Amino acid sequence: MMTREFIDEIKGCNMKLVIQKTLYKSDLTLSQNRLNMPFKQVETHDFLTDKEMQILCDHGGEIEVRLVGPNLQMFNKPMRLQIWHMSFVKTYVLRTNWYDFVEANKMVLKELATLQVWSFRKDEQLCFAVVCVDDPVVNRTTLEFMKLSLIA
Template identity: 40%
Template sequence: MSGVKDLTVEDMEGVVITSHNRFDILAATAQRALQLLQQHEAAQRQETKMRTTRRKRDRRSTEYADGEGEPYAAKRKKQNTRKNKKKANTRKNKKKPVDDGPRPRPPPSPPPRLPERFKNVIREISEGRIVSEETLVIQKALFPTDLNPSHNRLSMPFTQISHHGFLTDEEKKFLCCRDGKGKKEHKDVPLIEPSLKKTTVTLGRWDMPKEKGKTSSTYVINGTWTSIVTGNQLKVEMVIQLWAVRIGEELCFALVNLTEEAAA
């Protein structure tokens, strides 16, 4: 083992051997060697313990800052506390913004209006009859199905109708009825095209059953719709408005190409 020297005559001093038998001498020598080994190990343990104690003492001594007698960790904690207090005082000293009360809301967007040139045409065809206020029925972007000649219809889903009051209760009931052939009834309505040309379209109602017994309802304009699309060069994604007005008791429509109106 490291640090253990060979057994010498001096190491055997004080060992009494009463027998001259070789085995007895060997046993006594081995016992003495074991004693010396145990003493050596005890001395090593004691030295290791002392070395550990010195390291701990040296480490504690390094934790003191500048000979002030205060551990460094405790000193750092105090420094951080001072910094936090300074920050808190700085926040307190900051001036709060002056509350001038609720800010005024931006003015609401002006309601949509029927262009004046359509109103002029309505006055011409009224021939002195009472003209009601115009009502916006729907504003929508045109889809490919709205412009497909084979479909020949402008769809106006109930969920997109701006004002369902453009029809009277009697007219609503009529559009829900069926004729003798089982087809839904429809209503012919005069219409002013974007070009200000006067025509007549057909207004109907489609009810499509959905899941869970619900129904999806849509007003449709057909009849001369394809001719209106072609004559006014309506395109996909153009935004149109359909307005309703009463001339006397008669329902009339005005179709506005909002995209062209905005560009004009």
């Protein structure tokens, strides 16, 4: 089963590519316990509602989100999404239980793997699907490529 089919099956909707990035050691270590998604690399910011964006823009504001892993299962621990302001850069950060998620998916979440993070809604709640891809796609502006390169 593909990620899109799984999200349809669990009644998810409004799927959007948030980012495609390479995983680095800092994304996988316990001491960091977070996934950085720099604004400059994000494909779209409209995965957030106006209310969610307002919450995140308040200093220290965070939103609880759920994650679907590469194994096509909803991870049992919620995560927190925040915006961090670092020097001259803003970044979305998935944190709180990120390292537990990495450990649960360590067979595919490895250093230098290419990762895609897709947003979707389930019962109005913001969720993300984390997908590892074999062949990174240069043109990432449509959903069409998703069917080409997912690891099922």
